[in-house]
Amino acid sequence: MGVHVAVLGATGAVGRTMVRVLEQRKFPVERLTLLATQRSAGEVIPFCGEGHTVRAFGSRAFAGVEIALFSAGGGPSEEIAPQAVKAGAVVIDNSSAFRMDPGVPLVVPEVNPHAAEHHRGIIANPNCSTIQMVVALKPLHDAARVKRVVVSTYQAVSGSGHKAVKELEQQTQQHVQGQRLSANVYPYPIAFNVLPHIGDFEPDGYSSEEWKMHHETRKIMEDDTLSVTATTVRVPVFIGHAEALNVETRSKLTPQRATVLLQDAPGVVVQDDVQNARYPLSSDCEGRDEVFVGRIREDFSQQNCLNLWVVSDNLRKGAALNAVQIAELLV
Numbered sequence: 001m002g003v004h005v006a007v008l009g010a011t012g013a014v015g016r017t018m019v020r021v022l023e024q025r026k027f028p029v030e031r032l033t034l035l036a037t038q039r040s041a042g043e044v045i046p047f048c049g050e051g052h053t054v055r056a057f058g059s060r061a062f063a064g065v066e067i068a069l070f071s072a073g074g075g076p077s078e079e080i081a082p083q084a085v086k087a088g089a090v091v092i093d094n095s096s097a098f099r100m101d102p103g104v105p106l107v108v109p110e111v112n113p114h115a116a117e118h119h120r121g122i123i124a125n126p127n128c129s130t131i132q133m134v135v136a137l138k139p140l141h142d143a144a145r146v147k148r149v150v151v152s153t154y155q156a157v158s159g160s161g162h163k164a165v166k167e168l169e170q171q172t173q174q175h176v177q178g179q180r181l182s183a184n185v186y187p188y189p190i191a192f193n194v195l196p197h198i199g200d201f202e203p204d205g206y207s208s209e210e211w212k213m214h215h216e217t218r219k220i221m222e223d224d225t226l227s228v229t230a231t232t233v234r235v236p237v238f239i240g241h242a243e244a245l246n247v248e249t250r251s252k253l254t255p256q257r258a259t260v261l262l263q264d265a266p267g268v269v270v271q272d273d274v275q276n277a278r279y280p281l282s283s284d285c286e287g288r289d290e291v292f293v294g295r296i297r298e299d300f301s302q303q304n305c306l307n308l309w310v311v312s313d314n315l316r317k318g319a320a321l322n323a324v325q326i327a328e329l330l331v
Contacts, residue, residue: 002030003331006065009072010034010054011043013162014094017320018069023048035061062087067327070094085121090330092123092323099124099216106219109325110267111138116329123326128318129153129241130216135291136310139265140258144249148227154235154242157190159314168236190236198232207232240282245308252304255296262293272296280311288313289321
């Protein structure tokens, strides 16, 4: 029996990817409702060979909807999700609105699928950079208990939405033409640049993105003793977040053992042949569902430490795919 699925924010980068992933994974969609703001209403998005017209959100938008995939931002989620739940839908929300609510499961299916069973109508999709990191950490944590993670991210502009992608394209053209680079999405031009600034800065000097990686990881891994310190950086890449992880475990893991664990882990592909310059690249992961891991090596400066390089498509596993995988758990 099919499911009535709604996608809120269907015209955005993640929303469009959600629709594609539903089709590619043959999710049992009996009826598809696409929702967006009044400004985007009327746009037609293909699904399974048919064009589906995007509707403006209204008071009865979720009538009969069983699963609602949200990618509309924190403010709209806080306002609209309770309405969808009241109408009978289970909301899988891609914003940060509910992630740290103790009554809302924060789920990565390869890591804590059991958490989805305890929802009260809303399940939160974690931050994109957190998702790919915990998929790589899970097999190591199960084998040797991860104690501390130091992570530096190299995040693609698509994580900021379609406007950021267009701005990088525009700035690249401006550079080639010898023009001054104009910046609107970020405080500075992102083309040919690196910005250690994702989210708002807190009084302690950390950004909101960096704190998300700390708090969300502990909740997903169900371990409040696990420490995570992050430096999150935006780079001039269109799609594909990369992360350098320094992982300290309570018991020793050799690089060889870690490689075997990761090769056997669901959703992970190991690419680690440095002698032949084989390691994960953002350009290779675009359109792929897996989390790619390479550069697995021992940190000789500290006991029980490994270094890893982790790359994944932030629009798919970092957002849309993870949400659809949660929906698959429900059906």
